[in-house]
Amino acid sequence: MKLYDCAMAPNPRRARIFLAEKGIEVPKVEINIVDGENLGPAFLAINPRGLLPTLVLDDGTRFDEVMAICRYFEELYPWRPLLGRTPVERALVECLQRKAEFEGMIAGSEVFRNQHPKFVARSIPGGGAQPIPAIPGLVDRGRQTLARFFDWLEESLTASPWLVGEELTMADITAFCAIDFVAWVDIGIPDSHAATRRWHTRLAARPSASA
Numbered sequence: 001m002k003l004y005d006c007a008m009a010p011n012p013r014r015a016r017i018f019l020a021e022k023g024i025e026v027p028k029v030e031i032n033i034v035d036g037e038n039l040g041p042a043f044l045a046i047n048p049r050g051l052l053p054t055l056v057l058d059d060g061t062r063f064d065e066v067m068a069i070c071r072y073f074e075e076l077y078p079w080r081p082l083l084g085r086t087p088v089e090r091a092l093v094e095c096l097q098r099k100a101e102f103e104g105m106i107a108g109s110e111v112f113r114n115q116h117p118k119f120v121a122r123s124i125p126g127g128g129a130q131p132i133p134a135i136p137g138l139v140d141r142g143r144q145t146l147a148r149f150f151d152w153l154e155e156s157l158t159a160s161p162w163l164v165g166e167e168l169t170m171a172d173i174t175a176f177c178a179i180d181f182v183a184w185v186d187i188g189i190p191d192s193h194a195a196t197r198r199w200h201t202r203l204a205a206r207p208s209a210s211a
C-alpha cells in the first residue's frame, strides 16, 4: 500500500491528521504539486486526475478522495472513531465535514488558485491533462463564502467544544486544515471569533497537527 502525499498541500494534510489521530502508519510517496510533478506522465499513470492524496492498495485499487481514504481506514480500524460513533453522529459528521469542505476548503481553493501565478492555467485541482484556466471572479466568491464559513464555525464552536459530539472528528480536521490553508492568502479567523480561536489553538497543539 502507498499513500501519494504532498507535505505542503491542505487536502493531503487532512488525510495525514486523520491517520495520525488513529495511530495508523502508511508508507508515503512525496509528490510536488507546485512544480507540477502530479501532472507529469509518471503520476498521471497512477492517477489520471493528478490529485493528491491518492491511496493505492497492493492489488492496485485506487482511492483519490480524502474521504474515501478515511472511510477505508475507519472501517479497517474502527477504534478511536473519527467519522462518528452512533448513527446520528455519523450523519452529523457527514453534514459538517462536507460543509467545512465546500465552504472552507473549496472556497479557499477558489481564492488561492484563481490568483496565484503558478496556478494561472490550473484553476481546479484534478484537471489532470485537461486543465481549466483561472477565473478571477471566483476569488471574490471564495472570499464571501469564507466569511460565512467563519461565522458558522464561531456559532457552532460557541455551542460545543468540537463540531460534533464531545471529541474531535473529521469535521474538525477539515475545518482546521481549511483555516491553515486560507492563511496563505492572508485570510484569518476574525478577531471577534473567540471560540474558533480557542478551538484552533487546541487542535494545533495536538501532535497530529504536525503530521
Ligand SMILES: N[C@@H](CCC(=O)N[C@@H](CS)C(=O)NCC(=O)O)C(=O)O
Binding pocket: 009, 010, 011, 012, 033, 038, 039, 050, 051, 052, 053, 064, 065, 066, 067, 122, 124, 125, 126, 127
Ligand atoms: N476532492 C479531493 C480534492 C483533493 C485536492 O484538491 N488535492 C489538491 C491538493 S490540496 C491537488 O491534488 N491538487 C492538484 C493540482 O493542483 O494540480 C479530495 O477531497 O481528496
